[in-house]
Amino acid sequence: MKLHKKRRTFFFIGFSLLVLIIIMMIPVQSSLVFYKENTNTILAHLPLNANDHFNIVYTHSIHLTDVTEHYVVTDDYEIKQTEMSFSEFGIGMPSYATGDQELVFEEGEYHLRNINTTHAEIAIRTGYVVPEQRLVWGNDAENQIWFKDHFELRSWITMKVDHLSLWQWLKGEQLNGNNE
Template sequence: MKYKRLLLSFVMLLILIIALFIPFRTALVFYKENTPNIEAFLPIKKGDTFQIIFKHSIHLTDVVEKYKVTKDLEIKQYEFVYEEFGIGMPSNAEEGETFVYEDGKYHIKNMDNVFPEIKVRNGKTVSENRLVWGTKDNEDQHMVWFNDYFEPGAWFTIKVKSISLWEMMGGVEIHE
Protein backbone atom coordinates (compact mmCIF):
# COMPACT_ATOMS: atom_id res chain seq x y z
CA MET A 1 0.00 0.00 0.00
CA LYS A 2 2.85 2.38 0.88
CA TYR A 3 4.55 1.70 -2.46
CA LYS A 4 1.32 2.33 -4.37
CA ARG A 5 1.00 5.76 -2.75
CA LEU A 6 4.63 6.51 -3.45
CA LEU A 7 4.25 5.40 -7.07
CA LEU A 8 1.02 7.40 -7.45
CA SER A 9 2.71 10.49 -5.97
CA PHE A 10 5.66 10.06 -8.35
CA VAL A 11 3.34 9.70 -11.37
CA MET A 12 1.35 12.78 -10.33
CA LEU A 13 4.56 14.80 -9.89
CA LEU A 14 5.80 13.64 -13.30
CA ILE A 15 2.50 14.66 -14.94
CA LEU A 16 2.69 18.07 -13.26
CA ILE A 17 6.27 18.60 -14.43
CA ILE A 18 5.38 17.58 -17.98
CA ALA A 19 2.32 19.86 -17.99
CA LEU A 20 4.36 22.82 -16.77
CA PHE A 21 7.51 22.49 -18.84
CA ILE A 22 6.65 20.85 -22.17
CA PRO A 23 5.98 23.50 -24.87
CA PHE A 24 2.47 23.16 -26.26
CA ARG A 25 1.34 26.58 -27.51
CA THR A 26 2.80 28.51 -30.43
CA ALA A 27 3.11 32.22 -29.73
CA LEU A 28 4.62 35.45 -30.95
CA VAL A 29 6.94 36.04 -28.00
CA PHE A 30 8.31 39.41 -26.92
CA TYR A 31 11.60 38.90 -25.05
CA LYS A 32 13.01 41.79 -23.03
CA GLU A 33 16.03 43.07 -24.97
CA ASN A 34 18.52 40.21 -25.52
CA THR A 35 17.40 38.11 -22.56
CA PRO A 36 15.34 34.91 -22.24
CA ASN A 37 12.83 36.88 -20.12
CA ILE A 38 9.37 36.88 -21.69
CA GLU A 39 7.60 40.24 -21.34
CA ALA A 40 4.50 39.31 -23.33
CA PHE A 41 3.20 36.79 -25.84
CA LEU A 42 0.43 36.53 -28.42
CA PRO A 43 -0.93 33.04 -29.17
CA ILE A 44 -0.52 32.52 -32.91
CA LYS A 45 -0.41 29.64 -35.41
CA LYS A 46 1.59 28.74 -38.48
CA GLY A 47 0.25 30.74 -41.44
CA ASP A 48 -1.22 33.52 -39.26
CA THR A 49 -0.42 37.12 -40.09
CA PHE A 50 0.34 40.12 -37.92
CA GLN A 51 1.37 43.73 -38.41
CA ILE A 52 3.58 46.11 -36.51
CA ILE A 53 2.55 49.71 -37.07
CA PHE A 54 4.69 52.58 -35.92
CA LYS A 55 4.53 56.34 -36.27
CA HIS A 56 7.48 57.71 -38.22
CA SER A 57 9.24 60.07 -35.83
CA ILE A 58 9.93 62.78 -38.44
CA HIS A 59 6.92 63.01 -40.74
CA LEU A 60 4.52 61.55 -38.14
CA THR A 61 2.70 59.15 -40.48
CA ASP A 62 2.00 55.46 -39.98
CA VAL A 63 4.43 52.86 -41.30
CA VAL A 64 3.02 49.33 -41.53
CA GLU A 65 5.16 46.20 -41.61
CA LYS A 66 3.18 43.05 -42.47
CA TYR A 67 4.39 39.61 -41.44
CA LYS A 68 3.35 35.96 -41.73
CA VAL A 69 4.34 33.01 -39.52
CA THR A 70 6.08 30.35 -41.65
CA LYS A 71 5.73 26.60 -41.25
CA ASP A 72 9.21 26.62 -39.68
CA LEU A 73 8.07 29.17 -37.06
CA GLU A 74 10.04 31.99 -38.63
CA ILE A 75 8.76 35.47 -39.43
CA LYS A 76 8.27 36.38 -43.10
CA GLN A 77 7.82 40.03 -44.03
CA TYR A 78 5.52 40.16 -47.06
CA GLU A 79 4.51 43.84 -47.31
CA PHE A 80 5.65 47.32 -46.26
CA VAL A 81 3.29 50.33 -46.36
CA TYR A 82 4.09 54.01 -45.83
CA GLU A 83 2.79 57.44 -46.78
CA GLU A 84 5.86 59.60 -47.38
CA PHE A 85 9.39 59.18 -48.67
CA GLY A 86 12.05 60.22 -46.22
CA ILE A 87 14.62 58.96 -43.77
CA GLY A 88 14.42 55.21 -43.39
CA MET A 89 11.79 54.73 -46.08
CA PRO A 90 12.60 52.75 -49.24
CA SER A 91 12.36 54.49 -52.59
CA ASN A 92 11.64 51.40 -54.67
CA ALA A 93 11.12 47.64 -54.57
CA GLU A 94 13.83 45.02 -54.73
CA GLU A 95 13.97 42.29 -57.37
CA GLY A 96 10.81 40.16 -57.31
CA GLU A 97 8.86 42.72 -55.28
CA THR A 98 6.16 45.10 -56.51
CA PHE A 99 6.06 48.83 -55.78
CA VAL A 100 2.56 50.35 -56.04
CA TYR A 101 0.72 53.49 -54.95
CA GLU A 102 -2.79 52.68 -53.63
CA ASP A 103 -5.21 54.71 -51.54
CA GLY A 104 -2.66 57.46 -50.91
CA LYS A 105 0.03 55.07 -49.65
CA TYR A 106 3.12 53.41 -51.06
CA HIS A 107 3.16 49.62 -50.89
CA ILE A 108 6.03 47.26 -51.41
CA LYS A 109 4.35 43.89 -52.00
CA ASN A 110 5.53 40.33 -52.61
CA MET A 111 8.38 40.72 -50.17
CA ASP A 112 10.15 37.53 -49.14
CA ASN A 113 12.24 38.59 -46.15
CA VAL A 114 12.43 35.73 -43.63
CA PHE A 115 13.77 36.29 -40.12
CA PRO A 116 14.31 33.93 -37.17
CA GLU A 117 13.68 36.98 -34.96
CA ILE A 118 13.15 40.72 -35.24
CA LYS A 119 14.19 43.56 -32.96
CA VAL A 120 11.56 46.18 -32.12
CA ARG A 121 11.73 49.31 -30.03
CA ASN A 122 8.64 50.85 -28.54
CA GLY A 123 8.82 54.51 -29.49
CA LYS A 124 10.03 56.88 -26.82
CA THR A 125 9.57 60.32 -28.36
CA VAL A 126 6.64 59.33 -30.59
CA SER A 127 5.22 56.32 -28.78
CA GLU A 128 2.39 55.13 -31.00
CA ASN A 129 3.43 51.59 -31.92
CA ARG A 130 0.69 49.04 -32.42
CA LEU A 131 0.36 45.30 -32.92
CA VAL A 132 -2.41 44.09 -35.23
CA TRP A 133 -3.43 40.48 -35.85
CA GLY A 134 -6.33 38.58 -37.41
CA THR A 135 -7.99 39.07 -40.76
CA LYS A 136 -9.59 42.31 -41.83
CA ASP A 137 -11.80 40.51 -44.37
CA ASN A 138 -13.62 38.55 -41.66
CA GLU A 139 -13.74 41.59 -39.37
CA ASP A 140 -11.79 39.48 -36.91
CA GLN A 141 -8.90 41.94 -36.74
CA HIS A 142 -7.51 42.98 -33.36
CA MET A 143 -5.19 45.81 -32.37
CA VAL A 144 -3.34 46.76 -29.19
CA TRP A 145 -1.05 49.67 -28.39
CA PHE A 146 2.48 48.72 -27.35
CA ASN A 147 2.19 51.22 -24.48
CA ASP A 148 -0.53 49.03 -22.94
CA TYR A 149 2.10 46.30 -22.47
CA PHE A 150 5.54 47.93 -22.68
CA GLU A 151 7.29 51.05 -21.42
CA PRO A 152 8.05 53.77 -24.00
CA GLY A 153 11.63 53.32 -25.20
CA ALA A 154 11.80 49.62 -24.29
CA TRP A 155 13.10 47.23 -26.92
CA PHE A 156 12.43 43.57 -27.60
CA THR A 157 13.49 40.54 -29.52
CA ILE A 158 10.39 39.01 -31.14
CA LYS A 159 10.31 35.32 -32.09
CA VAL A 160 7.67 32.75 -32.94
CA LYS A 161 8.14 29.86 -30.55
CA SER A 162 6.32 26.99 -28.87
CA ILE A 163 6.09 27.86 -25.20
CA SER A 164 5.22 25.94 -22.06
CA LEU A 165 2.74 26.79 -19.34
CA TRP A 166 5.68 27.80 -17.14
CA GLU A 167 6.92 30.27 -19.77
CA MET A 168 3.39 31.63 -20.23
CA MET A 169 3.25 32.39 -16.51
CA GLY A 170 6.40 34.53 -16.91
CA GLY A 171 4.85 36.93 -19.42
CA VAL A 172 1.60 38.74 -20.07
CA GLU A 173 -0.76 37.36 -22.71
CA ILE A 174 -1.56 40.00 -25.30
CA HIS A 175 -5.28 40.25 -25.97
CA GLU A 176 -7.73 42.82 -27.19
Protein backbone atom coordinates (compact mmCIF):
# COMPACT_ATOMS: atom_id res chain seq x y z
CA MET A 1 0.00 0.00 0.00
CA LYS A 2 2.80 2.44 0.81
CA LEU A 3 4.34 1.86 -2.63
CA HIS A 4 1.00 2.60 -4.33
CA LYS A 5 0.62 5.82 -2.30
CA LYS A 6 4.18 6.92 -3.21
CA ARG A 7 3.48 6.30 -6.91
CA ARG A 8 0.30 8.31 -6.72
CA THR A 9 2.10 11.19 -4.95
CA PHE A 10 4.95 11.05 -7.48
CA PHE A 11 2.45 11.03 -10.37
CA PHE A 12 0.52 13.97 -8.86
CA ILE A 13 3.71 16.03 -8.38
CA GLY A 14 4.94 15.18 -11.90
CA PHE A 15 1.58 16.00 -13.45
CA SER A 16 1.38 19.29 -11.52
CA LEU A 17 4.87 20.27 -12.70
CA LEU A 18 3.94 19.44 -16.29
CA VAL A 19 0.79 21.59 -16.06
CA LEU A 20 2.80 24.44 -14.51
CA ILE A 21 5.39 24.26 -17.30
CA ILE A 22 2.68 24.29 -19.96
CA ILE A 23 0.96 27.27 -18.31
CA MET A 24 4.28 29.14 -18.15
CA MET A 25 4.71 28.71 -21.94
CA ILE A 26 1.28 29.93 -23.06
CA PRO A 27 1.35 33.49 -24.47
CA VAL A 28 -0.61 35.69 -22.08
CA GLN A 29 0.25 39.34 -22.75
CA SER A 30 0.95 41.39 -25.86
CA SER A 31 3.90 43.68 -25.27
CA LEU A 32 6.31 46.01 -26.98
CA VAL A 33 9.44 43.90 -26.57
CA PHE A 34 13.05 45.05 -26.75
CA TYR A 35 15.43 42.28 -27.82
CA LYS A 36 19.21 42.27 -27.72
CA GLU A 37 20.41 42.86 -31.28
CA ASN A 38 18.78 40.34 -33.61
CA THR A 39 18.30 37.58 -31.02
CA ASN A 40 15.53 36.16 -28.86
CA THR A 41 17.13 37.58 -25.70
CA ILE A 42 14.52 39.82 -24.08
CA LEU A 43 15.98 42.95 -22.50
CA ALA A 44 12.73 44.68 -21.54
CA HIS A 45 9.03 44.79 -22.34
CA LEU A 46 6.08 47.11 -22.02
CA PRO A 47 2.50 45.75 -22.00
CA LEU A 48 0.66 47.18 -25.02
CA ASN A 49 -2.40 46.06 -26.94
CA ALA A 50 -3.74 46.65 -30.43
CA ASN A 51 -4.46 50.36 -31.05
CA ASP A 52 -2.21 51.51 -28.19
CA HIS A 53 0.03 54.45 -29.09
CA PHE A 54 3.64 55.14 -28.14
CA ASN A 55 6.42 57.51 -29.19
CA ILE A 56 10.15 57.26 -29.57
CA VAL A 57 11.72 60.64 -28.80
CA TYR A 58 15.36 61.41 -29.49
CA THR A 59 17.57 64.47 -29.65
CA HIS A 60 18.93 65.06 -33.15
CA SER A 61 22.71 64.81 -32.94
CA ILE A 62 23.38 67.84 -35.16
CA HIS A 63 20.75 70.49 -34.42
CA LEU A 64 20.21 69.14 -30.85
CA THR A 65 16.42 69.45 -30.85
CA ASP A 66 13.90 66.73 -30.08
CA VAL A 67 12.41 64.56 -32.80
CA THR A 68 9.31 62.52 -31.97
CA GLU A 69 8.28 59.46 -33.96
CA HIS A 70 4.64 58.49 -33.32
CA TYR A 71 3.60 54.83 -33.51
CA VAL A 72 0.51 52.69 -33.00
CA VAL A 73 0.17 48.93 -32.50
CA THR A 74 -1.91 47.53 -35.37
CA ASP A 75 -4.64 44.89 -35.09
CA ASP A 76 -2.06 42.46 -36.53
CA TYR A 77 0.34 43.42 -33.70
CA GLU A 78 2.80 45.19 -35.93
CA ILE A 79 4.22 48.68 -35.43
CA LYS A 80 2.83 51.45 -37.64
CA GLN A 81 4.50 54.85 -37.77
CA THR A 82 1.82 57.50 -38.11
CA GLU A 83 3.64 60.81 -37.64
CA MET A 84 6.98 62.52 -37.06
CA SER A 85 7.36 65.83 -35.20
CA PHE A 86 10.44 68.04 -35.21
CA SER A 87 11.38 71.70 -34.85
CA GLU A 88 14.18 72.11 -37.40
CA PHE A 89 14.99 70.82 -40.85
CA GLY A 90 18.38 69.22 -41.25
CA ILE A 91 20.21 66.02 -42.04
CA GLY A 92 17.84 63.07 -41.76
CA MET A 93 14.72 65.21 -41.41
CA PRO A 94 12.06 65.14 -44.12
CA SER A 95 11.61 68.40 -46.01
CA TYR A 96 8.42 67.55 -47.89
CA ALA A 97 5.45 65.18 -47.83
CA THR A 98 4.87 62.36 -50.33
CA GLY A 99 1.72 60.51 -51.33
CA ASP A 100 -1.02 60.95 -48.71
CA GLN A 101 1.38 62.49 -46.22
CA GLU A 102 0.91 66.04 -44.97
CA LEU A 103 3.62 68.37 -43.65
CA VAL A 104 2.23 71.12 -41.42
CA PHE A 105 3.72 73.67 -39.01
CA GLU A 106 1.81 73.94 -35.71
CA GLU A 107 2.79 75.31 -32.30
CA GLY A 108 6.43 75.76 -33.27
CA GLU A 109 6.92 72.26 -34.72
CA TYR A 110 6.72 70.57 -38.07
CA HIS A 111 4.45 67.53 -38.21
CA LEU A 112 4.73 64.98 -40.99
CA ARG A 113 1.39 63.19 -40.75
CA ASN A 114 -0.24 60.19 -42.44
CA ILE A 115 3.06 58.32 -42.69
CA ASN A 116 1.31 54.90 -42.44
CA THR A 117 4.49 52.81 -42.63
CA THR A 118 4.13 49.41 -40.97
CA HIS A 119 7.04 47.41 -39.53
CA ALA A 120 7.20 43.89 -38.13
CA GLU A 121 10.20 45.09 -36.12
CA ILE A 122 12.38 48.15 -35.79
CA ALA A 123 16.14 48.07 -35.20
CA ILE A 124 17.43 50.86 -32.97
CA ARG A 125 20.99 51.88 -32.15
CA THR A 126 21.01 53.48 -28.72
CA GLY A 127 22.63 56.90 -28.59
CA TYR A 128 26.09 57.62 -27.32
CA VAL A 129 26.99 61.16 -28.39
CA VAL A 130 23.55 62.50 -27.43
CA PRO A 131 21.94 59.68 -25.36
CA GLU A 132 18.53 61.30 -25.05
CA GLN A 133 16.34 58.56 -26.57
CA ARG A 134 13.20 57.78 -24.69
CA LEU A 135 10.01 55.80 -24.95
CA VAL A 136 6.78 57.62 -24.11
CA TRP A 137 3.33 55.98 -23.97
CA GLY A 138 -0.19 56.67 -22.81
CA ASN A 139 -1.54 60.06 -21.83
CA ASP A 140 0.40 60.49 -18.59
CA ALA A 141 3.66 62.45 -18.59
CA GLU A 142 5.08 59.90 -16.13
CA ASN A 143 4.82 57.13 -18.75
CA GLN A 144 8.33 57.62 -20.03
CA ILE A 145 11.62 55.75 -19.80
CA TRP A 146 15.08 56.81 -20.94
CA PHE A 147 16.90 54.25 -23.07
CA LYS A 148 20.22 55.08 -21.36
CA ASP A 149 18.73 53.87 -18.06
CA HIS A 150 17.72 50.47 -19.46
CA PHE A 151 20.02 49.65 -22.39
CA GLU A 152 23.75 49.90 -22.95
CA LEU A 153 24.91 52.97 -24.86
CA ARG A 154 25.77 52.21 -28.50
CA SER A 155 23.92 48.91 -28.29
CA TRP A 156 21.67 47.56 -31.01
CA ILE A 157 18.18 46.57 -29.95
CA THR A 158 15.27 45.21 -31.93
CA MET A 159 11.81 46.44 -30.98
CA LYS A 160 8.68 44.49 -31.93
CA VAL A 161 5.26 43.58 -30.59
CA ASP A 162 5.04 40.00 -29.36
CA HIS A 163 2.74 37.92 -27.22
CA LEU A 164 4.82 36.90 -24.22
CA SER A 165 4.37 33.80 -22.14
CA LEU A 166 4.58 34.08 -18.37
CA TRP A 167 8.10 32.60 -18.59
CA GLN A 168 9.22 35.23 -21.12
CA TRP A 169 7.50 37.92 -19.08
CA LEU A 170 9.65 37.02 -16.08
CA LYS A 171 12.90 37.01 -18.09
CA GLY A 172 12.93 40.66 -19.23
CA GLU A 173 12.64 43.91 -17.31
CA GLN A 174 9.11 45.25 -17.26
CA LEU A 175 9.18 48.93 -18.17
CA ASN A 176 7.01 51.28 -16.14
CA GLY A 177 6.31 54.97 -15.97
CA ASN A 178 8.40 56.09 -13.04
CA ASN A 179 10.56 58.49 -15.07
CA GLU A 180 13.50 56.20 -14.38
